[in-house]
Amino acid sequence: MAAPQETGGAFEPCAWGDFFVTCGPLLSRGSEERMRARADELKAQVRRRRMFGDDATSAAAVAAADTVTLVDTLERLGIDHHFRHEIHAALRGAIDSDLEAADLHTTALRFRLLRQHGFWVSADVFDRFKDHATGSFSARLSSDPRGLLSLYNAAHMATPGEQGLDEAISFSRRHLESMVRAKKLESPMEEQVSRALGIPLPRLPKRLETMRYVVEYEKEEGHDAMLFELASLDFNLARSLHLKELKDLTLWWKDLYGNVKLGYARDRLVENYFWTCGVLHEEEYSRARMLFAKTFGLLSLMDDTYDVYATIEECHALSEAIQRWDESAVCILPEYMKMFYINLLRNFQEFEDSLEPNEKYRVSYAKKAVQLSSKYYLDEAKWSSEKYAPSFKEHVEVSVMSSGFPTLVVVLLMGAGDLATREAFDWAIGVPDVVRASGEVARFLNDIAAYKKGKNKKDMASSVECYAKEHGTSGEEAATAIAEMAEHAWRTINQSCMAMDTALLPAAQLVINMTKTLEVIYLGGRDAYTFAGDLKNLVVSLFLTGPSI
Incomplete structure (x- = not known):
């Protein structure tokens, strides 16, 4: 030690x-029983919605961008352990997905999630975001905080000798720090960037991310009310x-x-x-x-x-x-x-x-x-x-x-x-x-x-x-x-x-x-x-x- x-x-x-x-208990027995029953209902409803696709269509039938976004949401909300089988199948389907037209955020998100789950993905997927003349990341990315944050987090899944990902960390960090100093970011992006600059997402204990992200997720436009309720119940139970x-x-x-x-x-x-x-x-x-x-x-x-x-x-x-x-x-x-x-x-x-x-x-x-x-x-x-x-x-x-x-x-x-x-x-x-x-x-x-x-x-x-x-x-x-x-x-x-x-x-x-x-x-x-x-x-x-x- x-x-x-x-x-x-x-x-x-x-x-x-x-x-x-x-200090007294957080929940009474009656409250806990009601919350647990409701959480079980919500888990069943999520599965019935077949958010990951089903055995007939396979996870690959669901748009790859939607798949990796859903997996990321479930993990950051801390409820992924309820859907381990579905997530594994979804990510296996995402391995061969065609993301040639995907933006930086989706490309980086897929890269990070697959590597975190033990699947090898080449860092070459980021080459199309570089300036061919200089070989460096394109300056136009400097106005995309969401993409930069995803790139920054993804690049921390680097293995020894991956110098291209070193450059990705340096490039994204420089621009994210500049945005923070200039107060160009709105909530909750500002808080998420600050967290990542302290400890990148792949190195942050999941429970601490969930504690903050549950609150942030509720404020996101188009958030899934069912997932939010399940995450809140799960966290408090x-x-x-x-x-x-x-x-x-x-x-x-x-x-x-x-x-x-x-x-x-x-x-x-x-x-x-x-x-x-x-x-x-x-x-x-x-x-x-x-x-x-x-x-x-x-x-x-x-x-x-x-x-x-x-x-x-x-x-x-x-x-x-x-x-x-x-x-x-x-x-x-x-x-x-x-x-x-x-x-x-x-x-x-x-x-x-x-x-x-x-x-x-x-x-x-x-x-x-x-x-x-x-x-x-x-x-x-x-x-x-x-x-x-x-x-x-x-x-x-x-x-x-x-x-x-x-x-x-x-x-x-x-x-x-x-x-x-x-x-x-x-x-x-x-x-x-x-x-x-x-x-x-x-x-x-x-x-x-x-x-x-x-x-x-x-x-x-x-x-x-x-x-x-x-x-x-x-x-x-x-x-x-x-x-x-x-x-x-x-x-x-x-x-x-x-x-x-x-x-x-x-x-x-x-x-x-x-x-x-x-x-x-x-x-x-x-x-x-x-x-x-x-x-x-x-x-x-x-x-x-x-x-x-």
């Missing part, structure tokens, strides 16, 4: 207290469940945090759950959220113990106990670690008890991942204790694994229903390219935040410091280089998901969702997990004041 950035080892206290324990889960998790955390008495560690259950909902927000994944958030909390305590408090001898003892994974190992631990270790083992036993008989094997993968994390935490503790300065390459090899991402990917699958196959676990535990690249994004964004905020005095040198020393650059130059590496890692993620076995794509999508949430946590060089006040307004918006029914 990413190293904490609070100087001196004393973290800010929890910003929430008992708020989520004492999920939010009601999220609040219940947040209450239950807060009670669990209060008991755990008070029991282990590790007052030096971050008290960040709410921020942890915010992250969790950025990965999986749908009601069907409630169990996965609960298991993920609990394990995330335990790993955060473990990470802070290695990073900010334990002596090197105590780090060795904790690592040995975690490798043994048996309560008898508690005797080798210092007194203050014993309750944490016992709680770690007991919670994992409870996780196993909560799984179905054919799912219990999953916990062994999660245990193995936690044990692997402890080895990398210990490596870093050794470096810090010995004041060892690793090479940049050596640093990244260890710190990407200690970012926690490779472990959390396995943990995420533990409760994730049918998509968590044995093949998916074997894939995840092997740290494939998409998982490693996600770990690189985590490490690099965290270390940029450490450079800007100031790291803990006990932390080893960050990747920024190692790079600066090895290449003889300033810290600012090193941070810029590291940011470019994070961008390259995103492109590796894009490439991996278009080249992998399609049976593993659902698991890979969870990895991408985890990585998207990093963009929010570390936006602008902040660390909103450690410095929780940076996230407070977003938490309030997402769980308490989102779109009304």
Whole structure:
């Protein structure tokens, strides 16, 4: 897990207290039942309208432009999970569609959606929007904000080496920023452009986009009232469940945090759950959220113990106990670690008890991942204790694994229903390219935040410091280089998901969702997990004041 950035080892206290324990339910039982019944009616009506075509005509019979627009709308409204089969069929039909006459917006939208769903599309589709004399994008596009925004978002699905998409990002960003400065954009385009300039749509957690887009969609001319109503109901039904889960998790955390008495560690259950909902927000994944958030909390305590408090001898003892994974190992631990270790083992036993008989094997993968994390935490503790300065390459090899991402990917699958196959676990535990690249994004964004905020005095040198020393650059130059590496890692993620076995794509999508949430946590060089006040307004918006029914 990413190293904490609070100087001196004393973290800010929890910003929430008992708020989520004492706040009442969002919906009464009667209201929830009526809303759920209405949502079911609307889903059936949408299917009866055959908005995607039907088996006789196929999705290809529906105009390609209408198809990709509908898919984009469903995804941004957060209701695409109700129509997964229909969307997959629609996009397969869109692969071979003829869009020679389509405008920039439609061309870019199709490109982005197909790549996001694992279908390869050549970037050559944008060549007809370039000036043949110069080879650059045509100046006439500068007056098309909708097309520029779609191009900007689409180009962030680039793979390594696609220089044409680099140009697309630069061109569209330049003109969009100019429009924002000149106040040439009207609402909601102004808000959508501002969001994308902060975090491009393919890297923004879907739940955050839905929270804003539901309100914007209602104001669009010609919006579909049925889809709007379904999206509003779906958002609030999920939010009601999220609040219940947040209450239950807060009670669990209060008991755990008070029991282990590790007052030096971050008290960040709410921020942890915010992250969790950025990965999986749908009601069907409630169990996965609960298991993920609990394990995330335990790993955060473990990470802070290695990073900010334990002596090197105590780090060795904790690592040995975690490798043994048996309560008898508690005797080798210092007194203050014993309750944490016992709680770690007991919670994992409870996780196993909560799984179905054919799912219990999953916990062994999660245990193995936690044990692997402890080895990398210990490596870093050794470096810090010995004041060892690793090479940049050596640093990244260890710190990407200690970012926690490779472990959390396995943990995420533990409760994730049918998509968590044995093949998916074997894939995840092997740290494939998409998982490693996600770990690189985590490490690099965290270390940029450490450079800007100031790291803990006990932390080893960050990747920024190692790079600066090895290449003889300033810290600012090193941070810029590291940011470019994070961008390259995103492109590796894009490439991996278009080249992998399609049976593993659902698991890979969870990895991408985890990585998207990093963009929010570390936006602008902040660390909103450690410095929780940076996230407070977003938490309030997402769980308490989102779109009304």
